[in-house]
Every structure is written in structure tokens, then in C-alpha cells.
Amino acid sequence: MNALPKRCSAYHVALVGALAIIIVISAGAAAQAAPFGIAHPSGGSTFQSGPLGWIFAQQAAFYRSLSGMIRASKDDRTAVWGLLGISFLYGVFHAVGPGHGKAVISSYLVANEQTWRRGIVLSFVAAGIQAVVAVIIVAVAAVVLGATARAIGSTVHVVEIVSYGLVILIGARLLFVKGRSFIGAYRQRRRQPTSHAMSMSSRNATGLLHRHVAGVLHCGHCREDRPNHGFHCHDDHCHEDHASAWSHAHGPEPAELGGAGGWRRGLSAVIAVGLRPCSGAIIVLIFALAQDMFWTGIGATLVMGLGTAITVAAIATLAWTARQAASRIAGAQAGIGLLAMRAIEVGASALIVAFGALLLAGYMSSEQLWMFTG
Amino acid sequence: MKRARSRACAILLLSFSPIGRADAHPHVWVTLRSEILYSAEGAMTGVRHAWTFDDMFSAYALQGMPHAKKGEYTRHELAPLAQVNVESLKEYAYFTFARADGRKLTFTDPVDYWLEYKNPALVLHFTLPLRAPASAKVMQIEVYDPSIFVDFEFAKEKPVLLSGASPQCSLTVDLPHQPTPADQLKLSQLDVTPLDASSAYGEMFANKMLVRCP
Numbered sequence: 001m002n003a004l005p006k007r008c009s010a011y012h013v014a015l016v017g018a019l020a021i022i023i024v025i026s027a028g029a030a031a032q033a034a035p036f037g038i039a040h041p042s043g044g045s046t047f048q049s050g051p052l053g054w055i056f057a058q059q060a061a062f063y064r065s066l067s068g069m070i071r072a073s074k075d076d077r078t079a080v081w082g083l084l085g086i087s088f089l090y091g092v093f094h095a096v097g098p099g100h101g102k103a104v105i106s107s108y109l110v111a112n113e114q115t116w117r118r119g120i121v122l123s124f125v126a127a128g129i130q131a132v133v134a135v136i137i138v139a140v141a142a143v144v145l146g147a148t149a150r151a152i153g154s155t156v157h158v159v160e161i162v163s164y165g166l167v168i169l170i171g172a173r174l175l176f177v178k179g180r181s182f183i184g185a186y187r188q189r190r191r192q193p194t195s196h197a198m199s200m201s202s203r204n205a206t207g208l209l210h211r212h213v214a215g216v217l218h219c220g221h222c223r224e225d226r227p228n229h230g231f232h233c234h235d236d237h238c239h240e241d242h243a244s245a246w247s248h249a250h251g252p253e254p255a256e257l258g259g260a261g262g263w264r265r266g267l268s269a270v271i272a273v274g275l276r277p278c279s280g281a282i283i284v285l286i287f288a289l290a291q292d293m294f295w296t297g298i299g300a301t302l303v304m305g306l307g308t309a310i311t312v313a314a315i316a317t318l319a320w321t322a323r324q325a326a327s328r329i330a331g332a333q334a335g336i337g338l339l340a341m342r343a344i345e346v347g348a349s350a351l352i353v354a355f356g357a358l359l360l361a362g363y364m365s366s367e368q369l370w371m372f373t374g
Numbered sequence: 375m376k377r378a379r380s381r382a383c384a385i386l387l388l389s390f391s392p393i394g395r396a397d398a399h400p401h402v403w404v405t406l407r408s409e410i411l412y413s414a415e416g417a418m419t420g421v422r423h424a425w426t427f428d429d430m431f432s433a434y435a436l437q438g439m440p441h442a443k444k445g446e447y448t449r450h451e452l453a454p455l456a457q458v459n460v461e462s463l464k465e466y467a468y469f470t471f472a473r474a475d476g477r478k479l480t481f482t483d484p485v486d487y488w489l490e491y492k493n494p495a496l497v498l499h500f501t502l503p504l505r506a507p508a509s510a511k512v513m514q515i516e517v518y519d520p521s522i523f524v525d526f527e528f529a530k531e532k533p534v535l536l537s538g539a540s541p542q543c544s545l546t547v548d549l550p551h552q553p554t555p556a557d558q559l560k561l562s563q564l565d566v567t568p569l570d571a572s573s574a575y576g577e578m579f580a581n582k583m584l585v586r587c588p
Contacts, residue, residue, distance in 0.1 A: 052559050056559065060400075064428070066430070067433075068429075071494070142438065147438050148437060148438030149434050149435055149436075149437045152437065283430050283431065283433075284430065286433055286434050286437050289433075289437075290433040290494075291494075
């Protein structure tokens with residue numbers, strides 16, 4: 001890996017760098033899009049419009065058939081199975097569209113080294129919380145308190161604002177930690193200009209020096225990160241075995257990922273995104289309640305959540321895979337590769353803040369749903 | 375290796391493309407019946423609407439509304455909700471847009487409005503008077519939500535009636551353009567990137583009524 005030809009190395013670095021830049025730019029574009037009502041992303045994405053358009057048409061059709069199936073379940077208990085099936089498909093298809101915290105969870109997985117298993121569990125927890133929050137809101141507000149749609153609307157509104165606020169906080173914290181980490185890696189790199197230049201100058205020496213530089217940088221990275229970084233960096237990473245140190249350069253051992261601290265942080269992120277209930281689920285629940293089918297509605301909502309979880313987990317897997325690939329590419333590039341990884345993490349953290357801000361700025365659009373109900 | 379990298383890049387970008395809010399437009403479905411009203415002199419005076427909301431939205435709107443008998447709501451019990459409805463709709467120009475020979479007409483506040491509950495749906499009745507009666511060779515009345523939050527669809531049978539128009543006038547009803555997959559995609563993104571206020575995108579999904587008089 002370390003003995004790659006020079007031209008190819010430059011290519012990899014450029015690619016990883018470009019990736020980071022694209023992420024950061026798209027964060028900026030996303031932040032601009034909603035509040036100022038400009039920059040429609042719909043132009044030019046024709047290759048997506050076919051399958052995605054079809055998916056959205058399907059999910060709309062599923063949604064519209066839910067009410068009929070709830071009513072049918074009233075007289076015919078076997079119709080419940082059909083309802084659950086459609087609810088599941090609706091969840092799967094519906095979650096392909098915007099929302100359900102996919103973007104935040106994906107960004108979180110790009111910003112942090114996580115095991116794939118944890119990414120999946122976090123996705124399921126987020127979808128589960130979303131479904132449960134919808135059930136709790138309707139159970140308490142509608143069943144217990146007999147609240148009006150207006151009151152339920154404002155409750156959802158408050159929950160949304162809290163959720164988006166938390167997403168911004170989590171993103172801001174990550175941005176701070178990752179930003180420091182990036183600056184640290186950058187400074188470390190600045191301090192090693194000679195050895196890096198030398199490593200580039202001789203192909204024979206490249207392997208050895210790269211390993212050396214990587215080891216040094218990695219040790220520095222651990223030191224820089226230690227107070228705030230999510231991961232533990234053991235001193236033995238900085239021992240003589242630099243080649244093995246590189247293999248740890250982007251994160252902790254799987255065992256360390258499984259630690260309680262990591263779970264706590266991951267869970268805080270999914271709770272933040274999961275808090276916001278799906279308005280579709282709220283309406284389905286209220287409809288079911290009006291038909292004296294509240295328990296059936298709860299079942300449908302939970303199955304919907306399961307469907308949503310599968311889609312969110314699939315997208316989280318893509319994000320996780322992308323990070324793994326980026327980190328492999330970066331692994332071939334001592335110093336600059338590490339720096340690029342840090343840049344990607346900073347970009348992903350910035351995205352989380354941007355998503356939170358975008359959602360907070362955009363929450364006005366949901367007010368329309370209450371336009372007929374006050 | 376190279377291909378793996380391009381793929382990684384594509385995957386990473388794709389995973390970020392669907393951003394923002396949870397729901398795809400539209401959110402409320404309305405089945406539309408309209409009556410175009412004429413004065414004795416043959417001028418158009420207004421439009422009388424009867425909008426039937428989808429059952430899920432109806433249940434949602436009725437949640438917590440006090441009513442004496444389970445499963446039934448009287449016109450009187452629904453009066454406060456009807457009031458809220460027409461007041462809120464003002465901001466959206468009642469989703470009703472009229473042109474007399476291409477000239478824009480304006481409506482005044484609705485009159486004779488009430489809600490009716492026909493299990494499981496709510497029906498909103500209201501009459502929109504024109505500010506001044508108007509005559510035209512071609513009268514065009516469109517009903518649509520420019521932001522496509524509400525989906526309007528003509529009722530299957532007799533969606534539009536002429537009330538008091540000269541027998542020489544003819545009515546045509548144009549069904550809205552069916553959304554293509556590209557439209558579906560755009561609709562799905564409207565929550566994230568709303569249309570700007572001047573956008574007429576929703577107009578292509580308009581339910582058009584055309585009255586031609588000699």
C-alpha cells in the first residue's frame with residue numbers, strides 16, 4: 001500500500017480531498033436551500049426521478065389505502081394482516097424520502113468511526129423512538145386528554161423544535177471536537193515537511209518513511225484528541241510498530257467502540273432525531289382512534305416503524321461503507337490521508353449542524369397542516 | 375481500486391441526497407364539487423364550493439371536537455371549525471383563481487359556509503362571491519394549491535354545475551395533469567425546498583373549469 005507510485009498517490013489525495021470539499025459545499029447549499037427558497041435540486045437529476053418518483057408514488061398510494069384497511073379491519077379481523085403488510089411497505093418506501101433522521105444518522109456515522117452493527121442498531125432505535133413517540137403523543141393527548149388537533153399540532157411542534165435543537169447541539173459538539181482534531185492533524189503535518197518531502201523523493205524509501213510519518217502523526221493525533229475525542233487512544237499505539245499503528249489510525253478497536261461511552265453518544269444522537277414523530281403516523285393513529293381501532297393503529301404504527309428502520313439502516317450502511325472506503329483510501333496516504341479523513345469528519349459534523357438548522361428554519365412548513373384545524 | 379473509489383464517493387454523496395422533512399407532498403386530499411353562479415343578467419357572481427376532505431384528515435380535524443352523539447357531528451357543533459377553515463383559507467386565496475377573458479378576477483370573503491360530516495369525511499361548503507359580477511366570452515376558474523400541500527381532485531360525477539347561466543353557455547372541465555415520475559420526485563422534495571411564492575408550479579395540477587358564452 002505504501003509503495004504506490006507517486007502519480008497515483010496524488011490522485012487518491014485529490015479524490016479524498018474533493019470528497020470532503022463536496023460534502024462541505026453541499027452542507028452550505030443545503031443550508032441555503034430552504035430559508036431563501038432557491039436552488040431546487042430537482043434540475044438535472046433525471047436518472048433518479050424514475051425509480052425514486054415511482055417509490056414516492058407508491059408510498060402515497062400506500063398511505064391513502066391505510067384508512068380503508070383500518071376500516072376493513074373493524075369488521076374483518078383477517079384484514080389486519082393486510083393492514084400490517086401495507087403499513088410495513090409504507091414504512092419502507094416512505095423512509096426513502098426526506099427525513100426520519102437518515103441524513104443525521106448517516107452524517108453521524110461518517111463523522112465517527114462506528115462498527116457497522118452499531119450503525120444498524122442506532123438506525124433501528126431511531127425509527128423505534130419515532131413510532132413510540134407518535135403513539136405516546138396520541139395516547140396522552142387524544143385518548144387521555146381529549147385534546148383537539150390544534151393542541152396535538154402544537155405539541156408536535158414543540159417536540160420538533162426540541163428535536164432539531166438537539167440535532168444542532170450534537171452537530172456543534174461534533175464539529176468542535178472534529179475541528180480541533182483536524183487542526184491538530186494539520187499542525188502535525190506542517191511540522192513534518194522535510195520527512196514528507198523526502199518520502200516522496202525516493203520510491204525506495206517511501207514505504208519506510210511513510211510508515212514512520214504515519215506513526216508519528218498517529219501518535220500526535222492521539223495526543224491531540226485525547227481530552228475531547230470520542231475514542232481512546234492507547235499509548236501502545238505509539239510504540240515502535242508503526243505499521244500496526246497506521247491500522248488503528250482512524251479509530252479504536254472494535255472492543256473500544258462497544259464501550260458504554262460510545263453507546264451513550266450514539267444514543268443521544270438517535271434520540272435527538274427520533275424525538276420528532278412522523279406526522280403521517282400521528283394522523284393514522286388519530287384516524288384509528290376515531291374508528292375505535294386504536295390498538296390496531298398502534299400495531300400499524302409500530303410495523304411502519306420497522307419498515308422505516310430497514311430503510312434507514314440500509315442508508316446508514318451506505319454511509320458506513322463510504323466511510324470505510326474513504327478511510328482505506330486515506331490509509332494509503334500518510335499524513336495527507338489522515339488530514340483528509342479529519343476534513344471529511346469536519347464536513348460531516350458541519351452537515352449535522354446544517355441539517356438541524358435547516359429543519360429548525362423549515363419547521364414553518366408543517367404549520368400548513370394545521371391550516372384547516374386552526 | 376479506482377472504480378471502488380468512485381463508488382465510495384458516489385455512495386457517500388447519495389446517502390446525503392435525501393435531506394430534510396419527513397413527508398412528501400401532498401398532505402391533504404380534497405374531492406371538489408363546484409357550482410358557478412350567475413345573476414339574472416347573465417353575469418357570473420361567484421363560485422359555490424363543496425370540498426370533501428380525505429377520511430384521515432377528516433378524523434384528524436375532528437379530533438377533540440365536542441359533540442353530543444358518538445360518530446355524529448351537527449352543523450352547529452362544527453360551526454367553530456368551519457369558521458377556522460374559512461378564515462385560514464383566506465391567506466391561500468381559497469385556492470380559487472378566476473379569469474374573465476384572461477383578466478384576473480378577485481373574490482371577497484366567503485359567505486354561507488358550514489361543515490357537514492358524512493361519515494367518515496368532512497365536507498366544507500362555502501360560497502365565494504366575486505367582488506364585481508363579470509361577463510366574458512371565456513371564463514376560466516381554476517382550483518389548485520400552488521404549493522401542492524393540498525391535492526384537489528374533481529368529483530367523479532357532476533363535478534361542476536352552472537347555476538343560472540344562459541343556456542347558450544357551454545362548460546368544459548379539464549382534469550389536472552397526472553404527475554409524472556419526475557413530478558413525483560419534485561413533490562417529494564417540496565418540504566425541503568419549498569416553491570418560492572411566485573412559483574406557478576402547482577398550476578399545472580389545476581382543476582380547470584371553462585365557461586364559453588357567445
